[in-house]
Amino acid sequence: MQQIHLGRIDYTILLVYFGFVIGIGWVLKRYMKGSTDFFLSGRSIPAWVTGLAFISANLGAQEVIGMAASGAKYGIMTSHFYWVGAIPAMVFLAIFMMPFYYGSKARSVPEYLKMRFDEKTRGLNAISFAVMTVFSSGISMYALARLLEILLGWNFHASIAVSAIVVLVYIFLGGLTSAIYNEVLQFFMIVFGFAPLVFLALKDIGGWSGLKEKLIPVATSQGYAAGTWTNSWSHMGKVTDNPMGVEWLGMIMGLGFVLSFGYWCTDFLVVQRAMAANSMSAARRTPLIAAVPKMLFPALVILPGMIAIALHYANGNNLLPVKDGAPDYNMTIPVLLVKYFPTGLLGIGFTALMASFMSGMAGNVTAFNTVWTYDIYQSYIAPKKSDEHYLWMGRWATVFGILISVGCA
Numbered sequence: 001m002q003q004i005h006l007g008r009i010d011y012t013i014l015l016v017y018f019g020f021v022i023g024i025g026w027v028l029k030r031y032m033k034g035s036t037d038f039f040l041s042g043r044s045i046p047a048w049v050t051g052l053a054f055i056s057a058n059l060g061a062q063e064v065i066g067m068a069a070s071g072a073k074y075g076i077m078t079s080h081f082y083w084v085g086a087i088p089a090m091v092f093l094a095i096f097m098m099p100f101y102y103g104s105k106a107r108s109v110p111e112y113l114k115m116r117f118d119e120k121t122r123g124l125n126a127i128s129f130a131v132m133t134v135f136s137s138g139i140s141m142y143a144l145a146r147l148l149e150i151l152l153g154w155n156f157h158a159s160i161a162v163s164a165i166v167v168l169v170y171i172f173l174g175g176l177t178s179a180i181y182n183e184v185l186q187f188f189m190i191v192f193g194f195a196p197l198v199f200l201a202l203k204d205i206g207g208w209s210g211l212k213e214k215l216i217p218v219a220t221s222q223g224y225a226a227g228t229w230t231n232s233w234s235h236m237g238k239v240t241d242n243p244m245g246v247e248w249l250g251m252i253m254g255l256g257f258v259l260s261f262g263y264w265c266t267d268f269l270v271v272q273r274a275m276a277a278n279s280m281s282a283a284r285r286t287p288l289i290a291a292v293p294k295m296l297f298p299a300l301v302i303l304p305g306m307i308a309i310a311l312h313y314a315n316g317n318n319l320l321p322v323k324d325g326a327p328d329y330n331m332t333i334p335v336l337l338v339k340y341f342p343t344g345l346l347g348i349g350f351t352a353l354m355a356s357f358m359s360g361m362a363g364n365v366t367a368f369n370t371v372w373t374y375d376i377y378q379s380y381i382a383p384k385k386s387d388e389h390y391l392w393m394g395r396w397a398t399v400f401g402i403l404i405s406v407g408c409a
Contacts, residue, residue, distance in 0.1 A: 004151045004152055004334075004337070004338055004346070004350070006152065006343075006346065006347065006350065007343040007344070007346075007347070009343060009344045009347055010343060010344065010346050010347030010350060011347070012347070013344075013347035013348060013351050014347060014350065014351050014354065017189070017351045017354070017355070018166055020185065021166065021170050021182045021185065021358070022166065022169050022170050024170060024174065024178055024181050024182055024185070025169060025170030025171065025172070025173035025174040025178040025182075026170075026173055026174075027174075028173065028174030028175075028177050028178045028181070029173040029174055031174075031177065032173075032174065032175050032177075032391070034387050034388075034391060035373070035387050035390040035391045035394060036107075037175065037177070038175035038176065038391055038394050038395070039107065039175065039176055039369070039370045039373065039374070039394055040107060040176060040272075040275060040276050040370075041175070041176045041177040041180060041276040042177075043275070043276060043277065043278060044276075044278050045177070045180060045276045045277055045278060045282075046277075046278060046282060047277055047278075047281070047282035047283075047285040047286055047289060048289060049180060049181065049184055050180065050273045050274055050276055050277045050282065050283075050286040050289075051285065051286045051287075051288070051289025051290045052183070052184045052187045052289070052290070052293075053179075053180040053181075053183040053184055053187075053273045054270055054273040054274060054286050054287060054289070054290040055187065055290040055293055055294055055297075056183035056184065056186050056187040056190075056359050057179075057183055057269055057270055057273060057359060057360075057362075057363035058269075058270055058363075059186070059187065059190055059297075059356055059359050059360070060136075060140050060356060060357065060359055060360015060361070060363065060364075061139065061140040061143045061144060061356060061357045061360050062136075062139065062140070062143075062360065063301070063356070063360070064190070064194075064301055064333065064353070064356040065143060065147075065330055065332075065333060065356075066330075067081065067298075067301040067302055067305070068301050068302065068304050068305040068308075068329075068332040068333045069305060069329035069330050069332055070302070070305065070329075071298075071301070071302035071303065071304065071305025071306045071309075071332070072305035072306065072308050072309035072312075072320075072327070072329045072332050073243065073305070073309075073329050074229075074242070074243050074244045075215065075219075075228060075229030075230060075243070075306055076229065076230055076231065076232045076298075076302070076306065077232055077235075077236070077242060077244050078244075078298070078302045078305070079232055079298040079302055080232065080251055080255060080256075081255070082294055082295065082297060082298050083295065083298075084251060084252065084255055084256040084260070085255040085256060085259060085260040086260060086264060086291075086294055087291050087294060087295060088256065088260065088261075089260040089261045089263070089264035089265060090264050090287040090288070090290060090291045090294065091287070091288065091291060092261065092264075092265065093264050093265045093271070093274075093287045094284050094285070094286070094287040094288045094291075095284070097265050098274055098280075098283045098284045098286075098287070099280065099284065100112065101271060101274070101275060101283075102274070102275060102277070102280050102283040102284075103280065106275075107275075107370070107374050108126075108268055108272070108275075108370055108371055108374055108375055109125070109129075109266055109267075109268040109271055110122045110123075110125045110126035110129065110268070110371060110374075110375040111374060111375060113125050119379075122375060122379070123375075123376075123379070123380070125375075126371050126375035126376050126379075127376065129268060129367070129371055130368055130371050130372055130376065133269065133364040133365070133367050133368040133371075133401070134364070134368060134401055134404040134405050134408055135408050136360070136364050137360070137361045137364035137365055137368075137401070137402075137405035137408070138404075138405045138406070138407070138408025138409040139408070139409070140357050140360040140361045140364070141160050141163055141164065141357075141361060141405055141406065141408075141409035142160075142408075142409040143330075143357065144159065144160075144163055144354070144357040145157075145159035145160045145163070145409065147334060147353070150331075150334075151334050151338075160406055160409050161406075163354075163357065163358065163361065164361075164402050164405070164406050166358065167358055167361050167362050167365060167402065168365075168398060168399065168402045170182060170362075171362060171365055171366060171369075171398050172395055172398050172399065175366070175394070176272065176276060176366050176370070177276075179362045179363065179365075179366045180273060180276060182358075182359075182362060183273075183359055183362065183363070185355075186355035186356070186358065186359040187293075187359075189348075189351060189352045189355040190300070190352045190355055190356055190359075191293075191300065192348065192352065193348050193349045193350075193351065193352020193353070193355075194300045194301070194304070194333075194349070194352055195300065196341075196345060196348075196349075197304060197333075197336055197337065197340060197341065197349060198299060198300060198303055198304060198307075200340040200341075201304060201307045201308075201336055201339075201340055202303065202307060204340070205307055205310060205311065211230070211306060211307060211310055212227070212230045214310035214311070214313070214314050215229040215230055215306065215309070215310050217313050217314075218309055218310060218313050221313070222243060224241070224242065224243065225241070228241070228242055228243070229306060229309075230306075233248065236248040236251060264287070268367050268370070268371060269363050269364060269367040270363075272366065272367055272370065273286060274286035274287060304332060304333060304336050305329065305332045307336070308320060308332040308335060308336055309327065309329075309332075312327055319335060319339075320332065320335055321335075333353065334353070337349045337350065337353070361405070364401075364405070365398060365401045365402060365405070366398075368397065368401040369394050369395075369397035369398045369401055370394070372397045372400075372401070373390055373393050373394045373397050374390075377390075377393055377397070378390060
């Protein structure tokens with residue numbers, strides 16, 4: 001794939017963004033007076049902020065790159081991960097689960113599980129969750145560094161180091177509050193970075209009608225009906241009728257019930273944002289506020305993938321790079337950025353891509369340092385220490401979490 005050549009204005013936008021996120025951490029440092037401030041923002045964040053942070057913490061590398069790739073590979077059926085696999089569970093979390101989480105005064109989901117069940121349940125959940133978060137953060141770092149290496153020719157290890165240092169600094173200084181306000185900034189960066197991309201790409205391909213027409217050869221060349229890439233339900237009668245290989249009952253029960261409720265109602269990474277709200281009412285509104293942009297995000301992250309695969313086939317299979325004899329779907333967003341964005345706008349789009357990676361990394365790291373400090377260190381290693389000691393451990397847990405994530409990457 002042809003490398004991107006960023007101009008001075010593009011690098012300026014990127015550097016200003018890095019300076020801004022670190023500056024947020026620096027400003028918030030003086031408010032970190034205890035462990036509750038560092039890990040739970042003192043339960044003082046308004047609902048609109050926690051709501052945007054809730055959705056932004058889920059907009060990491062796997063979400064933006066992965067959903068665009070799935071849009072190219074499976075078409076509009078990928079939207080089920082939002083409308084079936086997220087919205088109902090987010091509403092359930094708001095109405096039924098947050099009163100338990102927030103009302104119990106638990107500092108984490110593992111701690112609530114101790115109250116609900118026993119210490120063994122808490123320990124198992126805390127350890128497995130801590131391991132998952134550092135691996136997930138490592139995946140985000142690896143994906144970011146690989147993209148920077150392919151697109152810009154940057155050194156792989158240097159890219160990991162820079163991204164790790166930026167995230168480490170603003171979380172080390174400002175804790176969860178810094179992560180939350182940066183996630184709000186990252187949310188708007190992602191929206192303003194990808195919305196022009198969708199507009200320009202959709203206009204170029206002839207609007208929705210033009211996209212539907214150009215996706216017909218994509219479906220028929222793979223042995224599916226003509227409208228498979230643009231109909232979300234009509235080709236889910238049998239698993240052989242769609243490229244996702246799932247039928248409607250499996251989609252509703254497997255994704256819509258088991259996977260979505262298991263994730264959105266128990267994953268501390270996102271629940272932590274709601275637990276930082278300034279009241280029970282704000283905590284319950286947090287997932288509901290997040291559900292509104294969540295319903296619209298298929299247009300930002302799935303539609304580009306559908307456009308890219310349509311252009312790939314229309315241009316003689318030469319838009320997306322080929323990997324192992326098939327289009328490399330993971331390069332969908334970078335390819336479209338290069339194709340449609342001029343200098344300046346490219347800097348905004350590229351910074352939005354960076355923001356998505358950093359959002360996922362920061363979300364995992366803040367969840368890790370809280371679970372490590374409260375549910376593992378305080379419970380099993382050093383109980384009955386002072387609050388200042390646990391604040392100190394939380395900051396160093398951030399360092400350890402970043403280092404382990406780097407190792408995973």
